Structure formats: C-alpha cells, structure tokens
Amino acid sequence: MQTLFAGLEAAADRWPDRPFLCTPPRPGRDYLPEGSEWTFAEVLEKTRALAETWRAAGWGMGHRVALALDNHPAHVVHFLALNALGVSQVPVNPYYLHHELTYLLEHSEAQAAVALPHNRARLEAAGDLPIVDWDDRTDVTDFAPPPPPVPAADGAPGRNTEIAVIYTSGTTSRPKGAILDTAYAVAAGLSYAEHGGALTLRPGVERIFVPLPFFHVNAGINTLTAALLTGICLIVPDRFHAETWWDDLRATRATAFHYLGIIPPVLMKAPPRPDDATHGLRFGLGAGIDPAIHAAFEARFAVPMVEVWGMTETGRFLAACHEPRKVDTRAFGRPMPGHMEARVVDETGAEVPRGTAGELVVRAPGDDPRAGFFAGYLKNEAATAEVWRDGWFHTGDVVTQDESDMLCFLERSKNLIRRSGENISAAEVEDALIDHPAVGQVAVLSVPDRMRDEEVMAVIVPVAGHAPDHQTATAILDFARDRLAYYKLPAWVVFRDSLPVTGTQKVQKHKLFEPGADPCAHPGAIDLRTEKSNRRKEKA
The missing domain is CATH 2.30.38.10 (Luciferase; Domain 3)
Structure with missing residues (x-):
C-alpha cells in the first residue's frame, strides 16, 4: 500500500457494498443529526471526486491542510482525498484555546483549512490562512478550495510521504508535531489486524464503535487503516454519551468498541438493567480501566475489556489480548x-x-x-x-x-499527565498558573482519578497576603481558564509554605507527598473538580 487512498481503492474493490463509515443519529448535533452510513464504494466515489477538486486547484506533494471537521465523516473523506495527492493533514483539536490553535497553525505551516461552520470563527481569529466551509449540505461540486500559496513539489506519494502532523503534549510547554507517513499507518493498521486472541478481527464483519476524536491517532489513523485492510465498519459518534451508550451500541449493531479510562466507571455506576449482557459485542479496546472494576465490568456486561499501550510516536500498540490477561493488574x-x-x-x-x-x-x-x-x-x-x-x-x-x-x-x-485520553504537559499548566499574582511557586503533577485515569493537581506556594484557601484556589482556576483548555485546568490545589528542591533549585516532585500517599487525601487538598466541570460547560 503506497497510499491510504490506494488502500481505500482496494477495499472498495473487495467489499464495495460493505458499510465503512457510520455516524449514529444524535438529535441536536451540529452535523448529521439524523446519522449516516456510507459503504466503501460510496466513500471511494466521494473521495475521488474531492481529490480531483483539490488537484484542479493546484494542491499536491508537500502541502499541508488543517482539518477542523470534528468527528464528521467528511474528515475521513478529506483526509483520504488529500492523501491521494500527497497532501498532509493537520487535524485540529476543537478544545484548543486561541493561543494553542495559533501555535498549531503557525508551527505546522498549514496552507489552508477546511472547517465545519461552528469552527470557522476560531480559525479566523487564530491565523490568516484561507478557510473553506463544509457542512451537511456541501457537495463536491460546491466545494472550491483556494489555490495553494506555492506550487506542489514533484513526484508521487509513496510509503515515506508525510500523511499527517499530529500534535502531542510533551514535558515542555509547547506541543510537538509528530510527523506520520504511510509506512506508519500501514504498520499501525496491521498491528491492530493481526493481534489475534480477544482482538481477532473478522474481515468484512466487525462494526467497531469508536467514541474517540479523529484528531487522535487511535480513530484517525490506526483504526481507520485497520478498516481499510480488513473491510470493517467504523461507527464514530461525536463523543462519549453515557446516557445512551448501550442503546447506541445496539442500534448501530456494534460488535466491538473502544474506550478511555473514564468510560468503564461511568457505565458501572448506572443502575443494572436486565439487558446489560444482551448485545453483539466481542471486545472492548482501550487503556486506563481501574483493575478494581475490570473483572466486575466484564462479568456484568459480558465483554472482555482489552487493555492496550501505545503512543502517537509508535502507532503500533501492545495489547493484553491473550490469556492470562491479568485483569487484576494494569497489564497491557x-x-x-x-x-x-x-x-x-x-x-x-x-x-x-x-x-x-x-x-x-x-x-x-x-x-x-x-x-x-x-x-x-x-x-x-x-x-x-x-x-x-x-x-x-x-x-x-x-x-x-x-x-x-x-x-x-x-x-x-x-512530566506528563494522562487525563481521559488527553496528554497534558505539567510544564504548560505551571506556565499558565505562575503569572497569577497569588502564585509564588507552583508544581503540577498527576493524581489518580477513578473516572479519568489521572487528574491535574497544582501544589502552590502563595504570595504573602493571599490566603491559602478555596477562594484563592478558585480565583487561580478562573485566571487559568483563558490560558488553558478546560481539561488542563487543575482539579485539585494544595497550598504549601515551600516546595522541596534540589541543590540547583529544581523541584523534587517525588518529595511533595509521602511515598504511597494519596495526594487528594491530604488534609489541605482543595477539590476543584466541580468548578472545573462547570468551566467546561461555560466554554461550551
């Protein structure tokens, strides 16, 4: 497979009438509220027409286009159409704040963007690149991309051609753009397709429910490529909806699903139903399920929850899909x-x-x-x-x-925090908090969270004259809300008189709390989880 577009062509030739992309219905959603389902042949037809439109406008090798299409199936069609020409995608995280989005667009040197209407204003404010709208009414004949600012490079796309730049938080305040190529995508897709055991994929049969964003490699690269290789259907909602989870799985005839650490405990808290174990699911795939509920979840819902490990940089992942899976540990x-x-x-x-x-x-x-x-x-x-x-x-x-x-x-x-599948740089949060007038020193670390795998805690030395209390903690959170995406905000604050440091004045985070102690149980820990959740609702 020299390109993913070539993989789509091969899949459409082998499974033309098999469903490929399914969007569950969701009344009130900004796009496709009635849902949709497209076959491999239909996606190929749409992709070919779109690729020709991009080609006619002058786009090709060496160009980059930002995609702000959320989980709309048009994201996949644009990605594959651009891929056919050797154009790389830069997927946009819709939770990014203005400065984060500005950095992504400038650093990636994206030369145009395609956006759902509700994303246009944010893109316009973040840069001066041309933006083309896409919504449910858009047809390829109406789509008119602007010409690129520079001519395309010579050559044809191949295994080592860049297909995407995906940004991942690191230990510094600036995210790093991981460059991905076709070889990466194929290796990731084959890894998924060939794990076997509890993750055995039946070609042309599986329907995998993936409530994860296309701007992550899980849905946007790895599982997408596995679908091209095996003829399976991707069911992609806008996000996780706890109240309709099982109904959505049944209605879309899902045979498997992906999860984040937050999903199992939410589902376990729901009252038992007689049909909890009545479904066609063969496995769940994800990371971060609490070992304390792993076995109980499988027993109640009659589905193996396969823990995996992977990173944006690796593409391929390791999976605890062969017995013994050791579900009472964090085996992966x-x-x-x-x-x-x-x-x-x-x-x-x-x-x-x-x-x-x-x-x-x-x-x-x-x-x-x-x-x-x-x-x-x-x-x-x-x-x-x-x-x-x-x-x-x-x-x-x-x-x-x-x-x-x-x-x-x-x-x-x-120095990284993993919250509900999002990587958060502790240094980035520290940089955002230190400018508040009440913050003299700050150390940010991860703390365990039963719902979200990890949460953000800030240990703060307050400036003289500022009380180390809940009011000050809330004021600091409010200050940070315009500097950080909501999920990066501190959920816990502990005030201290000083921070432990080395001889060169580096903070020793491992000495902030006693070994084995739960920082959230510290007598001075201030719980801001409700306030943090409210900030998300206010942003929305």
Whole structure:
C-alpha cells in the first residue's frame, strides 16, 4: 500500500457494498443529526471526486491542510482525498484555546483549512490562512478550495510521504508535531489486524464503535487503516454519551468498541438493567480501566475489556489480548513478534531483571528500529534524538515485566499527565498558573482519578497576603481558564509554605507527598473538580 487512498481503492474493490463509515443519529448535533452510513464504494466515489477538486486547484506533494471537521465523516473523506495527492493533514483539536490553535497553525505551516461552520470563527481569529466551509449540505461540486500559496513539489506519494502532523503534549510547554507517513499507518493498521486472541478481527464483519476524536491517532489513523485492510465498519459518534451508550451500541449493531479510562466507571455506576449482557459485542479496546472494576465490568456486561499501550510516536500498540490477561493488574500486553519489540531498562539502558521497575523502550523488529514509527518531530531534531537512543524508542513509562513476558504499567517518568485520553504537559499548566499574582511557586503533577485515569493537581506556594484557601484556589482556576483548555485546568490545589528542591533549585516532585500517599487525601487538598466541570460547560 503506497497510499491510504490506494488502500481505500482496494477495499472498495473487495467489499464495495460493505458499510465503512457510520455516524449514529444524535438529535441536536451540529452535523448529521439524523446519522449516516456510507459503504466503501460510496466513500471511494466521494473521495475521488474531492481529490480531483483539490488537484484542479493546484494542491499536491508537500502541502499541508488543517482539518477542523470534528468527528464528521467528511474528515475521513478529506483526509483520504488529500492523501491521494500527497497532501498532509493537520487535524485540529476543537478544545484548543486561541493561543494553542495559533501555535498549531503557525508551527505546522498549514496552507489552508477546511472547517465545519461552528469552527470557522476560531480559525479566523487564530491565523490568516484561507478557510473553506463544509457542512451537511456541501457537495463536491460546491466545494472550491483556494489555490495553494506555492506550487506542489514533484513526484508521487509513496510509503515515506508525510500523511499527517499530529500534535502531542510533551514535558515542555509547547506541543510537538509528530510527523506520520504511510509506512506508519500501514504498520499501525496491521498491528491492530493481526493481534489475534480477544482482538481477532473478522474481515468484512466487525462494526467497531469508536467514541474517540479523529484528531487522535487511535480513530484517525490506526483504526481507520485497520478498516481499510480488513473491510470493517467504523461507527464514530461525536463523543462519549453515557446516557445512551448501550442503546447506541445496539442500534448501530456494534460488535466491538473502544474506550478511555473514564468510560468503564461511568457505565458501572448506572443502575443494572436486565439487558446489560444482551448485545453483539466481542471486545472492548482501550487503556486506563481501574483493575478494581475490570473483572466486575466484564462479568456484568459480558465483554472482555482489552487493555492496550501505545503512543502517537509508535502507532503500533501492545495489547493484553491473550490469556492470562491479568485483569487484576494494569497489564497491557506482551511484545508482539513481527510488529514491535519491547524491553524494560534502567537509567543506563541496561535491561533489568523480571519484576523490577524500569523504563519501557520499544522498537521495530529487523534492521531498522524506526521502521513504521513516527518520522520525527517537526522542526525539533533534538527532541527526536532524545527519544531515540541506542536504537530504542524511550517511552518515559515506568513498567515491570513478569516471567510470562507480560508488561504492567506503573507510572510515567515524564512530566506528563494522562487525563481521559488527553496528554497534558505539567510544564504548560505551571506556565499558565505562575503569572497569577497569588502564585509564588507552583508544581503540577498527576493524581489518580477513578473516572479519568489521572487528574491535574497544582501544589502552590502563595504570595504573602493571599490566603491559602478555596477562594484563592478558585480565583487561580478562573485566571487559568483563558490560558488553558478546560481539561488542563487543575482539579485539585494544595497550598504549601515551600516546595522541596534540589541543590540547583529544581523541584523534587517525588518529595511533595509521602511515598504511597494519596495526594487528594491530604488534609489541605482543595477539590476543584466541580468548578472545573462547570468551566467546561461555560466554554461550551
């Protein structure tokens, strides 16, 4: 497969009448409130026509286009149409604030954008690139992309042609743009298709419900490519809706679903129903389910919940899909022969004994350890070199490995918070909080959260004259709401007289609380989760 568009052509030839993209109905949604379902042949027809429209306007190799289409199926059609020409997509996170969106558009050097109507104003405010609207009434014959600012490069798209730049938070305040190519997408799709065990995909049969955004690689690259390779249907709602979850799964005839750590506890809190185990589901795939409810969830709803591990940079993922799955732990799988090698190392890069905590490092099998991984960070060779050392990709995740090769997640060694599937840079949150007049010093860290896997906590040394109380904490949160997307806001605040530091004045976050202690149970912990949730509703 030289392009994903070629993969679509092959899939439409093999499964022309099989459904490919399904949008469940959702009254009141800004797009397709009645829902839709398109076959592989229908998507190919739409994609070919759209590709010709882009081509006629002059778009081709070396260009980039931002897609602000949320989870509308038009996102997939535009992505594949651009891919046919060698144009790379820059998917837009709709939760980005103005400065975040401005950075994404400027750093990626996107040369145009396609947007749903409700996203246009934000794009206009963030940059001066041309924007083309797309809504349910848009037809290819009405679509008129502007000419690109520079001519397309020579050549035809192939395995190493850039297909997307996807931004992922790191340990610094600025997100890094991971450059992805066709080889990456194919490796990721094959990894999904060939895991087997509880994740066995039946070609031309599965209907996978994916309540995750297209601006992440899970839905937008990995599962999409797996669908092209296996002829399965992607069911993509706008987001997770707890109140209609099971009804939506049944109505769309889903045979599998993806989840984030927040989804299982929400579903478990719902009152039991006689039809809890009446469905056609074969597996759930995701990360972050609490081991305390894992077995109980499977027993109540009669579906295996397969924990996986992966990163934007790796594409491919590891999965605990073969027995014993060890659901009473945070096990996430074993190295996958032919797809991804993994080992656990100490700070010198030496492999540690089984059962000993260390950093997870991974690579591709064969002569090229980077084959099928991301091509690098855009405009950041130093960061790329930092994660690729000694022929291994250093994940920053602390894990153990047992005698059966099973890997088990412990914690992140990087200054990164994982909340409901979103990576949050602690440094970015610190930068946003430090400018408040009440904040003298601040250290941001992750704390466990039963609903969202992890939450954001800020430990603050207040400036003299500012009371270390709930009112001050709320004022700091309100100050940050115009600087951070809502999900990055602190959900917990602890005021301290000082922060533990090294001789060079670096904060020692591991000394902020006693080993094994729950920071949220600290006597001085101020719970801002309700206020944080309200800020999301106000933004919406």
